[in-house]
Amino acid sequence: MGRKLLLYISYRGDGFCGYQAQKNGPSVQTTLNRATEELFGHPCDITGCSRTDSGVHARMFCATVTRQGCGTLDTDIPVEKVPRALCVRLPDSLSVWEALWVPDNFHPRYDVSSKEYIYRFLLSPQRDPFEAGRSWHLPCPDRPGLLSDMQKAAGAMVGRRDFSACMAAGSEVIDRVRHVTEAQVTRDGDILTFRVRADGFLYNMVRIMAGTLCDVAAGRMDPSSLPARLDSLDRRQMGQTAPPHGLYLNRVFYDDPARPGYHGGATHGKEQA
């Protein structure tokens, strides 16, 4: 059986026009394409685990590399030397931190069992230069009960249900049932972190959840109303779509721990832990 090269990468969303190849600027995919072609000496196909939008960050993103049109990859370069060899060919907004061989029937998107996103909010009277482009500066003041209100609202999002209320208008997905296994809000100083894990996400789902949490933080929405809002299946019952620069794809999980592609224990950077 042939094999594919699986890359674990992270990237800053502000460096790219999203994951997928675009006409209006460099995408993560085209950037990886150029570096892998240079390293392996032939054009490659890059398949990612997800299609992050423009501005969205990834702390852990999986992508396979195969020879163009071939479905497998053959190279003499030792796999442990690949991350560094690619990093020197990539901009500093993108890093390959691990590479490993996987069987050629492995698919980085179809084989995903669950994904974890985080959404970071900055809660401070003035903006923080070190958080520019990395969190959403909440337009509301701090108040007692703010965190517990957000936690209550996040808790209401856990479960298997139709998440139509959290789907961007215009998406044509028919099956809108997703299983959210974790949704919580924590605070560290000025930073509030919303962490959500599910077997799949609808278009803009996490950003709509984050926009809803913003309304809860601002006291414009009662957290106890969340179950009814979700049940309504009505997008208008939820908050605005939060901006992309607070969103991070944080972890990708694969089903079978014995499978080479499994990397549930991977950590790179603080937020994954």
Place this chain on the structure above:
Amino acid sequence: MGRKLLLYISYRGDGFCGYQAQKNGPSVQTTLNRATEELFGHPCDITGCSRTDSGVHARMFCATVTRQGCGTLDTDIPVEKVPRALCVRLPDSLSVWEALWVPDNFHPRYDVSSKEYIYRFLLSPQRDPFEAGRSWHLPCPDRPGLLSDMQKAAGAMVGRRDFSACMAAGSEVIDRVRHVTEAQVTRDGDILTFRVRADGFLYNMVRIMAGTLCDVAAGRMDPSSLPARLDSLDRRQMGQTAPPHGLYLNRVFYDDPARPGYHGGATHGKEQA
């Protein structure tokens, strides 16, 4: 007695050609000058607590604002509205997070009793896109004893002594005695943080200390040799000058807690705490 306006600001070093006005690009000072002139309606003098080099960050920096040539400032704008009014006139790499009135005999540089810098190192096989320009990627692998070696070396830097060995060649300062009251290294995941507090610093002193810690981390320098190296007063006994982008002015302390300018308890962002 007249009064001056004291600003607490933070900035990313990569946004400016250092603190002081330069010909080759925007400095923190000229950027503040423009914003304060626009807000107060007349040219202002800006006096900073320190002169950070190009690329160096500040999490807490103090600067006074007075009417040009006047030594005091008069305005009807309520002081609590100043931070936001200035922030909207500043780039996102610079933020004013507090403003207060101080007596006109207050001087933000001469009245400093001590300052605290931190230097951040990234210790990971590959670089991290979220740390680009914010820490120094150490060119050595992790190893057992690395942290304790660095801690031992940092500990040797504490005390009142002649720090000629930690001063950039070419500096014309005569009195090279400084009192380092704290110097320690901590680790959080891939990030090593060197924190040093003193009554004053020689030119490039923290960056030379950080470069020396890099040699210790790499196993090229025995931490127990540090006292003799410092005693030598010889710059060549220390490590290289570490790059500016890992360095942060973290806190500025003023003598008199009763003085309005005192802000020892200020926190903004995680690293100050």
